[in-house]
Amino acid sequence: MARRDEGPDPxxxxxxxxxxxxxxxxxxxxxYDYISYGSPILSGFIFMTGIFLFYLFWKGLSIPPEFLNLxxxxxxxxxxxxxxxxxxxxxxxxxxAEQLHVTQPTLSRQIAQLEEELGVELFVRSNHNIxxxxxxxxxxxxxxxxxxxxxxxxxxxxxxxxxxxxxxxIGSGEFLATRYLTDCIAxxxxxxxxxRYEFYSGNADNIRDYIERxxxxxxxxxxxxxxxxxxxxxxxxxxxWGALVQKDSPLAEKSVITPQDLVDIPIISALGEFIESDIxxxxxxxAGQVNIVAKGNLLYNEAMLAESGxxxxxxxxxxxxxxxxxxxxxxxALKSGTALAWKKEQIFSTVTSTFxxxxxxxxxxxxxxxx
Numbered sequence: 001m002a003r004r005d006e007g008p009d010p011x012x013x014x015x016x017x018x019x020x021x022x023x024x025x026x027x028x029x030x031x032y033d034y035i036s037y038g039s040p041i042l043s044g045f046i047f048m049t050g051i052f053l054f055y056l057f058w059k060g061l062s063i064p065p066e067f068l069n070l071x072x073x074x075x076x077x078x079x080x081x082x083x084x085x086x087x088x089x090x091x092x093x094x095x096x097a098e099q100l101h102v103t104q105p106t107l108s109r110q111i112a113q114l115e116e117e118l119g120v121e122l123f124v125r126s127n128h129n130i131x132x133x134x135x136x137x138x139x140x141x142x143x144x145x146x147x148x149x150x151x152x153x154x155x156x157x158x159x160x161x162x163x164x165x166x167x168x169x170i171g172s173g174e175f176l177a178t179r180y181l182t183d184c185i186a187x188x189x190x191x192x193x194x195x196r197y198e199f200y201s202g203n204a205d206n207i208r209d210y211i212e213r214x215x216x217x218x219x220x221x222x223x224x225x226x227x228x229x230x231x232x233x234x235x236x237x238x239x240x241w242g243a244l245v246q247k248d249s250p251l252a253e254k255s256v257i258t259p260q261d262l263v264d265i266p267i268i269s270a271l272g273e274f275i276e277s278d279i280x281x282x283x284x285x286x287a288g289q290v291n292i293v294a295k296g297n298l299l300y301n302e303a304m305l306a307e308s309g310x311x312x313x314x315x316x317x318x319x320x321x322x323x324x325x326x327x328x329x330x331x332x333a334l335k336s337g338t339a340l341a342w343k344k345e346q347i348f349s350t351v352t353s354t355f356x357x358x359x360x361x362x363x364x365x366x367x368x369x370x371x
Contacts (some may be wrong), residue, residue, distance in 0.1 A: 078150060080110050081143040084122065087111065088140050091129045149214060165194035166351030171207035171219035172199065174299050176319060177235035177338040181220055184362045188355055195351055203271060203297040211343055217352045218359075223337040232341035233363045241279070241334040244306050244313035244325045251312065256331035259286040266293040266311030268302045279314055282334050 086096040087107070097104040115122050122136035132140060172178050185197060200207070200216060207219035211230075222239075225232045243262065245251040251261060259282065269292055274280045280287050293311050296302040300320075302313045307324050316336070317327055340363075342348075342356060 078147060080114055081147055083107055083110050084114060085140065085143055085147070087123070087130065088132055088136065091131065093130070145213070145215075163194060164192045164351055164354060165196075166349055167196045167198055168218075168352050168355050169198045169200070169216045171202060171210055171216040171221075173203055173207070173221055173338070174201070174316075174318060175220065175235075175239055175338050176317065177237055177239065178220060179319075180235055180237070180363075181340065184359055187362060188358050191358075192351075192354070195355070201298065205272070206297065211341075217348060218340055218342040218356065220338060220340050223339050225339050225341050229344055230341040231344050232339040233360060235338045235340070236363070238335040238337055239316040240329060241282075241314070241316055241336065242327050242329040244303055244315060244322065244327055246306065246309065247324055247326050249312070251328065252326045254328055257328045258331050259283045262286075262312065262314075263289045264291075266291055268292075268294045268296065268305050268311045268313045270302075270315065271295045271297045278334060278336060282330065282332070 083096070083100060083102075086100050087093060090096040090099065093107055093111075094104050097107045100107065111122065118135070118139070120135040121133050122139060123130040124133055170181070172181065189195065200210060202210070204221040207216065207221050210216040211219055220235075223234065243251065243257045251257065251265070254261065262283075263286055267290055269279060270277070272295075274290070274292060275287055283290055294302070294305055296305075299313070299315045299318060302315060303322050303325060305311065306313045307322060313325075317329075340359060348356065
């Protein structure tokens, strides 16, 4: 009985030492199709995405679900996320296409494919402009994070052992202790002048969040530090708390400020839970009578509120003079510590690891000098 024509037998007509690729599988087997039969661009993208996923694992991060959707069916390239962000920024396909140096039909086709793969509409289109949908705004945030991490991953690998270079990402609150950090960087630069630094300003919650998400390598923040999650080096000085009041205020005549002095005064404080904070505990029995009218995470902005007559700021002493404000220490005295912290059991790039080792030795030297 004659058999059906099922194509050439793969065992036939093979010369000694020759390897035949197996028959192409059914359509839709993306991985097999493109990896077996060749696409240099895609292969490069697969390699870079592998590095990115390894970086997420390295930083102890979860992979964003939107990113998993992007790479699931058709392995969307990072450039499409750049296209998407350009359209979101310009709110116009034509202007975005000109900026990206691609044709408008190409750009429209790429976005249509992206929307199809994600199963959502990313833009609300009109004759004059386009705006992001709610799903589009979610993807915008994720796309910015993905591209930022991909760029940081690439930079983390750009170093030479004999001539250290790379970027160290550092977060810091507003502290007098920041000077120790900058002095340490100045000394480190004498040995490694090619290293660059990225600074992010924020409060402890912001900095911890950015460390957890991999955007920051280390952060200078208020103590206490969670020793279960972070390694850290305590700074050798304490931050002094006080009140910033207008110079023509009756409080400006005092040498110290007590909790009773602030009971009837509008207060501007740091973000966070007031009662459970060190300041809330300092107020003691008067904590329930405090009138908080504003909160902030940067002392400069809070000081501007005080200069405008909104209230008195409760914060730490900084090496800065405000024209119309006076800093008065609290009584009983309140002081707090700060520390440079980084994620525990983390595998860092060579440049960051070298800096952390230098930081530990530098801090020991400062501590010895202070004794």
